[in-house]
Amino acid sequence: MPINKAWLFLLLAASGFARAEVPMADMQDEIPAQPKAANLDYFKPRELSEIPKGAFGDKIRKGYQLFVNSQQLSGQYVGNQLNCTNCHLDAGSKAYAAPMWAAYLAYPEFRKKNNRISNFAERVQGCFNFSMNGKAPAIDSPELVAISAYSYWLLMGGLLDAFGMQDQPVPEMSDKALQEGGNVASFKLPGPLTDKVKLDARGHMPGRAFAALDKPAQAPSPARGAKVYEQHCALCHGSEGQGRVMADVPVIPALWGAQSYNWGAGMHRVNTAATFIFENMPLGKAVQLTPQQAWDVAAYMNSRERPQDPRFTKDVATTAKTFHADDNGYYGKELDGSVLGSQAFPATRVK
Amino acid sequence: MNKHLAISSLLTLFLVNHASAVEVPEAAQSCVVCHGAQGQGTSQGPKLAGLTSLYMNAQIEHFISGERKNVVMTLMAESLVDLNVRQQALAYYAEQGTAPELQKRGDTLVQSGAEKLYYQGDPHRSLPACYSCHGPSAVGGGPFPRLAGQQSSYLKDQLVAWQKKQRSGDPDNTMGHIASKLKDSEIQALADYLSAIQ
Numbered sequence: 001m002p003i004n005k006a007w008l009f010l011l012l013a014a015s016g017f018a019r020a021e022v023p024m025a026d027m028q029d030e031i032p033a034q035p036k037a038a039n040l041d042y043f044k045p046r047e048l049s050e051i052p053k054g055a056f057g058d059k060i061r062k063g064y065q066l067f068v069n070s071q072q073l074s075g076q077y078v079g080n081q082l083n084c085t086n087c088h089l090d091a092g093s094k095a096y097a098a099p100m101w102a103a104y105l106a107y108p109e110f111r112k113k114n115n116r117i118s119n120f121a122e123r124v125q126g127c128f129n130f131s132m133n134g135k136a137p138a139i140d141s142p143e144l145v146a147i148s149a150y151s152y153w154l155l156m157g158g159l160l161d162a163f164g165m166q167d168q169p170v171p172e173m174s175d176k177a178l179q180e181g182g183n184v185a186s187f188k189l190p191g192p193l194t195d196k197v198k199l200d201a202r203g204h205m206p207g208r209a210f211a212a213l214d215k216p217a218q219a220p221s222p223a224r225g226a227k228v229y230e231q232h233c234a235l236c237h238g239s240e241g242q243g244r245v246m247a248d249v250p251v252i253p254a255l256w257g258a259q260s261y262n263w264g265a266g267m268h269r270v271n272t273a274a275t276f277i278f279e280n281m282p283l284g285k286a287v288q289l290t291p292q293q294a295w296d297v298a299a300y301m302n303s304r305e306r307p308q309d310p311r312f313t314k315d316v317a318t319t320a321k322t323f324h325a326d327d328n329g330y331y332g333k334e335l336d337g338s339v340l341g342s343q344a345f346p347a348t349r350v351k
Numbered sequence: 352m353n354k355h356l357a358i359s360s361l362l363t364l365f366l367v368n369h370a371s372a373v374e375v376p377e378a379a380q381s382c383v384v385c386h387g388a389q390g391q392g393t394s395q396g397p398k399l400a401g402l403t404s405l406y407m408n409a410q411i412e413h414f415i416s417g418e419r420k421n422v423v424m425t426l427m428a429e430s431l432v433d434l435n436v437r438q439q440a441l442a443y444y445a446e447q448g449t450a451p452e453l454q455k456r457g458d459t460l461v462q463s464g465a466e467k468l469y470y471q472g473d474p475h476r477s478l479p480a481c482y483s484c485h486g487p488s489a490v491g492g493g494p495f496p497r498l499a500g501q502q503s504s505y506l507k508d509q510l511v512a513w514q515k516k517q518r519s520g521d522p523d524n525t526m527g528h529i530a531s532k533l534k535d536s537e538i539q540a541l542a543d544y545l546s547a548i549q
Contacts, residue, residue: 041475048460048471065457085456090474235494235522236484244493246486247453284479286528 063150095207107181120181225300400448418520
C-alpha cells in the first residue's frame with residue numbers, strides 16, 4: 001500500500017532521531033546506531049533486471065559488479081580479500097547492514113575522520129582505504145562513478161516503487177551529481193516526498209547504518225568471546241579468522257589477519273562489530289546470539305592483529321592517541337602482554 | 352613438436368588415463384559399486400568426486416550417529432571404523448573430478464530463478480545467497496560441499512530431508528534453516544540448476 005509506506009517514511013523522516021552524542025575527540029566517523037523501525041520491509045530496491053539499457057544503466061551495472069566482486073580491483077585499489085558485499089550485505093541492500101540506499105541520501109555529510117564535509121563518493125573512498133585496506137580510486141574515476149550510480153539507483157528505484165511509480169525509469173544524473181549524494185537541495189525526491197524531507201532528516205532514513213544494540217551486562221571479554229567464536233564462527237571463518245578461498249576465489253571473508261580490514265576501519269570498533277554480528281551472524285541466522293555473546297565475540301575478533309592503521313604516525317602510542325583516543329577498540333591497548341597494533345600487518349599491499 | 356615426442360606424449364596420456372581408471376585404492380574399492388570408480392556417482396549413490404575429506408568425514412560421522420538416515424550408507428559408514436582406511440578412501444574421492452568453469456558473483460546479471468537464488472539469495476526472506484557459502488559455480492570447500500554436477504534427485508532429497516527434519520548435524524542447523532525457507536518449486540529448480548553445472 002503505497003500511501004501507508006509514504007506515511008511511514010514521512011513520519012520517520014520528519015520525527016528525526018535524536019542524534020547520539022559522539023565525543024569530539026573521536027576522530028573516527030562513527031555513524032550513530034539507529035533505533036530499529038518496526039517495519040523493516042518498507043523499502044525494496046528494484047530487481048537487477050530492471051536496470052535500464054544504455055550508458056547510464058551500464059554505470060549502474062558496473063557499480064553492482066564492483067560491489068559484489070571487488071576483488072577484480074585487487075592489487076589496484078583493493079589490498080585484502082574482502083568485497084563490499086561482505087559487510088554491506090545483500091549487495092548493499094540489507095537494512096541495518098549499512099545499506100547503500102540509505103547512505104546515498106545522507107551525503108554530503110560532515111565526516112569526523114577527516115574533519116570536513118564529504119560527499120558520497122568520498123565516503124566510499126574511506127571504505128577503500130580502511131575496510132578494503134587499499135588505495136581509493138580517484139573521485140571522478142569510472143569505479144567511483146559506477147558505485148555511486150548503483151547506490152543512487154538502489155535508492156531512487158525503491159522510492160519510485162514505494163509510491164506507485166513502478167513504470168517510471170530512474171532519472172539519469174551527471175557523473176558530478178552522482179558523486180555528491182542525495183543530501184543537497186538540488187536532489188529531488190519523488191512523489192509525496194518532493195520538498196517534504198528536510199536536509200537534516202535525510203541522514204536518518206530508517207534502516208541506515210546499524211541497529212542499536214543493548215549494552216552488555218558484563219564488560220565485553222575477549223576470553224569469553226573466544227569460546228563463542230569456537231562454537232559459532234570458526235567453522236566458516238576459520239580458526240585463525242582467515243576466511244576461506246574456494247578455487248582461488250575469496251568467498252568467506254577474513255575477520256582478522258593480513259587479509260582483513262585494517263585498524264582504521266569502522267568494523268574494528270567493538271560496538272560497530274557487535275551490532276553487525278548480533279544482527280547478521282552466523283550468516284543465515286539459524287541461531288540468535290545473545291547481546292552479551294555478540295559483544296564478547298566482537299571483542300575477541302577485534303583484539304587480534306590486522307593491517308596497520310594507514311594514518312599511522314611515529315608509533316603506536318601516538319597513533320592511538322591521535323586517532324583512537326575515545327573509540328571503542330583495542331588499538332594501542334595491551335592484551336595478554338602485547339600492545340595491539342605493534343605487530344600489525346602492512347597497512348596496504350597496494351602501491 | 353616432433354613426431355617422436357608426439358607419440359611418446361600420446362602414449363603417456365593413454366597410460367596415465369588407463370592407470371587411473373583401475374587404480375582405485377583398496378580402501379575405496381567397497382564404495383565403487385554405488386559411488387563409481389571416479390566418484391562420479393551411480394544410480395545407487397551420489398557423486399563424491401570433488402567433495403572435501405573434511406565434509407565427507409563429517410557425513411560419515413552423521414550416518415553413524417543417526418543424524419543422517421540411510422540404511423545402506425549407514426552400514427557402510429559403520430564399517431569405516433579404521434580411521435586410516437577411511438581417510439584413504441575419502442582422500443581418493445576428494446581428488447577426483449574436474450573443476451567446473453567458474454562463474455563469480457556479478458559475472459552475469461540476467462539470471463533464471465534458481466541462478467538468482469544461488470547468486471543473490473532473497474533479501475526479503477532473509478535468505479542469503481547460496482554463493483556466500485558454496486562459492487563460485489558451487490565448487491565448495493572445507494565444510495561446504497561442492498554442489499556442482501551433483502545428481503539432481505539427490506540434491507532435492509537432501510533439501511527435503513532437512514525440511515522434514517530427517518537430516519541434521521549441519522553446524523548450528525545452518526542448512527536446515529535455509530532449506531526450511533525454500534518452496535518446493537525452488538528446490539526442484541535449484542537441484543536441476545546445480546546438477547547441470549559442469
